[in-house]
Structure formats: C-alpha cells, structure tokens
Amino acid sequence: MSASGVQQTVADMVSPFLDREGFELVDVEYVSEGGNRFLRVYVDKEGGIDIDECGRVSEYLSEQLDQNDPIPDAYILEVSSPGAERPLKKPEDFRRAVGKDVYITTYEPIEGMKEFEGPLVAYDGETVTVKAGKKGKAKDVTFGADRIASARLTIIF
Template sequence: MSTPKIKAAVEEMVNPFLEEHGFELVDIEYVKEGSNWFLRVFVDKDGGIDIDDCGRISEYLSEKLDQNDPIPSAYFLEVSSPGAERPLKKAEDVKKAVGKDVFVTTYEPVNGLKEFEGRLLSFENEELVIEVGKKSHAIPYSKVASARLAIIF
C-alpha cells in the first residue's frame, strides 16, 4: 500500500475516536528512517495534550491497526503533540494562526524570497500577509510549500 493510502487509512481509523474525545488530527507521517519505518500521528486539543492523552490514542489506534492491518511491514507507532512549532497543513490551520509568529516557505520566490519568518497579520482571499521586520509580504496561498508556527526570539 502506498504512503498516501496508508495515511488515508490511518486517518479514517483514528478520526472518529479523536472527534468523540475532543482531539484534532494535525498530521500523519509514515516515514523510513534508517532501516525502520515510523507511523507518527500528531494530535492536539484546546489546552494541549498530555502523555495520558497520547497513551489512550495510541492504545485505540494500535488496536484498530491490528484489526485492519493496512501496513504490510513492521513499523513503530508514535502518537504525540505537534509541539510548539506546529505545522499549518490546512487553510483552517492558517486562519487560526493569524496574529501568531509563523515560518512559511514558498514553491517560488515572492518579493525575491522563498522563506518568511514573522507575524501572520491576515489570511483572506487565499492570501497570507506576513510582517517580517517592518515590511509586509502578501503571499498567495497557492505558492505556500510549507507553513508552521514559529518561536521567534
């Protein structure tokens, strides 16, 4: 089964449990590191998640994975918080990040740059406006390669 199909199958298995218990699925990764495969599920909720939350989700998902067996080879399952530098995978994530510090990369240069780290001022009409230093940059959402919350000192 391909990585996108595995991620879709895992999402379908875990989402009902997450929604029922007030969690949000942030991201799923299925990656090979060295000789080992890792299935990483990143979840969050208002106020943040703790180790007990991760344990409950891991137990539930492990049981579902054993029942449905969408992954043919051995792998390690990890359930965790997305952390302080949470990825902004969907437009809805970007909307929630308005007013916060972000790090955004683009597929092609915008105003001569492909990396932007600063305050997300707005996200309207499929355009992000990020203040970097004293300059604002309008970035079409279609040109965003990746985005995440940032910790700027």
C-alpha cells in the same frame, strides 16, 4: 500501499475516536528513517494535549491497526503533540495562527524570498499576509496560499 494511502487510511481510522474525545488530528506521517518505518500521528486539543491522552489515542489506534492490518511493512507507531512549532496545513490552522509568529517556505521566490518568518497578519482562505524581513525593515508580504511549500508556527527570540 503508498505513503499517502497509509496516511489517509490511518486518518480515516483514528478520526472517529478523536472526534469523540474532543481531539484534533493535526497530521499523519509515514516515513522511512534509518532503515525503520515510522507511523507518526500528531494530535492536539484546545489548551494542549498531555501524555496520558496521547497514550489513549495510541492504544486505540494500535488496536485498530492490529485488527485491520492496512500496513504490510513493519513500522513503529508514535502518537504525540505537534509541539510549539506545530505545522499549518489546513485552512483552520492558518485562521488560528493569525497574529502569531510563523515560518513559511514557498515553492518559488516571492519578492526575492522563499522564506518568510514573522507574524501572520492575515489569511482569507486564498492568500496569506506575513510581516517579514529584518526588524525595523519588516514589511507585509501577501501571496497565494497555493504557493506555500510548508508552514508552521515558530518561536522568535
């Protein structure tokens, strides 16, 4: 099964449990690192998720994976919070991030830049506006959400 197939299968498997618990599925990764395969599941909830809650998700998912055995290879299961610099993937992630500092990369340069760091000024479902640039020279840059290669919250010091 492809990595994207594993990710979708795991998302479908864990989502009913997360919905019952009031948790949100942030992301699923199935990657190979250092000769090992890792299945990483990132979960969150309003106000943040704690280690005991991650443990409950891990136990549930581990049982489901053992029963259904959708992944033929050996892997290490990790369930965790997405952290302070959580990825922005879904439209609701971007909506919640308006007014917060973000780090966005694009597939090709926009106004000569491929990296944008600063407050997310607006998101309307199709475009994003980021106040990007050096302090004192920052300006609003608007571009299509389909041009985003990756996006996450960031902490700017």
